[in-house]
Amino acid sequence: MSFQVFDREKIEGALLHSSRGLELARRYFPRSIQVWGNDNPIPAQLFKEQPNLCCAVCGTNLLEKPDKGIISLWQKMRDRGPREHDAFEQIHFTCFGHCDEVLKTRLRGSRLIDGWEDIQDISIPTVYIRWIMSVLNSYALV
Known part of the structure; x- marks a missing residue:
């Protein structure tokens, strides 16, 4: 028993x-x-509805699967490579893998070059702040 x-x-x-x-x-x-x-207060509800971050190719909500998504930042390709302080022409959120490749194929003809960050990495507040500050600091030097 x-x-x-x-x-x-x-x-x-x-x-x-x-x-x-x-x-x-x-x-x-x-x-x-x-x-x-x-x-023991409950967490504040910041948004009226649940936030949503859709993949630019397939429409998957990347906030539900943050380890599967990336943010790609696109700059104009220069003859001597991108300058450090060139503005970003486009920013896209996509699934890593197939959707990312589809987007690259679409944008490569536009003479754009990409850089990326994992959504899961920048969902950590300290990493996000460090990433944003590095972008802002690079433009402050211009």
């Missing part, structure tokens, strides 16, 4: 980590759940 011992931590975990448990706690422990809610 198997059994479980429910101590206060296990009961609290069952109540406070599911919507049905929170509903039950609000009904029977209204003062306690109010104090708990003040100490």
Whole structure:
């Protein structure tokens, strides 16, 4: 015969980590759940709807699969290569692999050259800030 011992931590975990448990706690422990809610606020909902970042080729939401997407930055190709401070002509978000190759094929005839970053890498706040600052600093030198 198997059994479980429910101590206060296990009961609290069952109540406070599911919507049905929170509903039950609000009904029977209204003062306690109010104090708990003040100490454990929910994350702010910044957008009315869930954000979406679609692949420029196939339309896949890249925020649902950040390890599969890239940001490609396109500059004009110069006879002696791109200058360090040339502005970006186009920026595209695509799936890595097939969609990226389709976009490259489309844009290569436009005399553009690409650079890229993984979406997963720049979804880390410190990496994103470092990346943005490096772009801004390169233009500050012009």
